[in-house]
Amino acid sequence: MSSLIYIHGFLSSPQSFKARQLQQWLAAHRPDVQWHCPHLTPYPEQTRHTLETLVDRFLAENQPVGVMGSSLGGFWATWLAETRNVKAVLVNPSVSPWQFMPEYLHRDLTAWHGETVYRLNETHVEEIRACExxxxxxxxxxxxxxxxxxxxxYSRAVARYRDCRQxxxxxxxxxxxxxERYHQQTIEFLLGPAAMRSDTAATPPLFSGEITTHYG
Structure with missing residues (x-):
C-alpha cells in the first residue's frame, strides 16, 4: 500500500472540489493508494509539523508516499520534496507566500469550508519565509x-521550477x-502505475488551450 498526501491551499480544506474529485477517482481507480488530506490551518508552524509528522511516519514504515499541493499547498509540497526527498506534483503553486500574507494580518480569517476564526501576525510571515x-x-x-x-x-512558478518537469x-x-485529465498521470508520476487494468488506460488531455510540456 502506498499513500498520497494532498495539501490544500490557503484557507481551503479537505472539502475543496479538487480534493474531493481526486479522492473519488482514487477510490474507483487506485484502491492501492491511501488518501490523506489533513485539514491545515494558516499557521505555518502548525502546518509544517502536521505534514512532517505524517510523511515521517510513512517513511519510517518504508511506505511509498507522494505529495500533491495546490496553491499554498504547492509551497508546502516543495518543502517536503526537498527536506524529505519525496516526489511532488504542484498545481498552480504559490512561490513566495510571505509576499501576499501581509494583507491578511491582524484581522479575522475564516476558511472557505469552516467557521473557525484565525488571526495572522508578523511572526507567521517570518515562519513561512523560513521554510523556503x-x-x-x-x-x-x-x-x-x-x-x-x-x-x-504562473510565470514565477515556471521560472522557479525551470529544471523540473512542467x-x-x-x-x-x-x-x-x-x-481531472491528469489524475492518472500524476498519481503514476508520484507512486508508479497500478496493476494492469483495462480501465486505467491513459486518457489524452482535452483542453481548449495550448499545452506545453517539458522535462528539465
Missing part, C-alpha cells in the same frame, strides 16, 4: 500551471480547469 528551500532535487517535481491563473503569476496550459484559472 532551493530546488536541489528537480527530478522530484511535476509542475502544472495555467496561464489564466487570476490569483498567482506542463503549462494556455487559459484556465487558479483552480486549474480540467485537472
Amino acid at each position: 528551500r532551493a530546488i536541489l532535487l528537480p527530478h522530484n517535481y511535476w509542475l502544472l500551471v495555467q496561464t489564466g491563473d487570476e490569483t498567482l503569476d 506542463t503549462v496550459e494556455d487559459g484556465g484559472d487558479h483552480s486549474f480547469q480540467g485537472f
Whole structure:
C-alpha cells in the first residue's frame, strides 16, 4: 500500500472540489493508494509539523508516499520534496507566500469550508519565509500551471521550477480547469502505475488551450 498526501491551499480544506474529485477517482481507480488530506490551518508552524509528522511516519514504515499541493499547498509540497526527498506534483503553486500574507494580518480569517476564526501576525510571515528551500532535487517535481491563473503569476512558478518537469496550459484559472485529465498521470508520476487494468488506460488531455510540456 502506498499513500498520497494532498495539501490544500490557503484557507481551503479537505472539502475543496479538487480534493474531493481526486479522492473519488482514487477510490474507483487506485484502491492501492491511501488518501490523506489533513485539514491545515494558516499557521505555518502548525502546518509544517502536521505534514512532517505524517510523511515521517510513512517513511519510517518504508511506505511509498507522494505529495500533491495546490496553491499554498504547492509551497508546502516543495518543502517536503526537498527536506524529505519525496516526489511532488504542484498545481498552480504559490512561490513566495510571505509576499501576499501581509494583507491578511491582524484581522479575522475564516476558511472557505469552516467557521473557525484565525488571526495572522508578523511572526507567521517570518515562519513561512523560513521554510523556503532551493530546488536541489528537480527530478522530484511535476509542475502544472495555467496561464489564466487570476490569483498567482504562473510565470514565477515556471521560472522557479525551470529544471523540473512542467506542463503549462494556455487559459484556465487558479483552480486549474480540467485537472481531472491528469489524475492518472500524476498519481503514476508520484507512486508508479497500478496493476494492469483495462480501465486505467491513459486518457489524452482535452483542453481548449495550448499545452506545453517539458522535462528539465
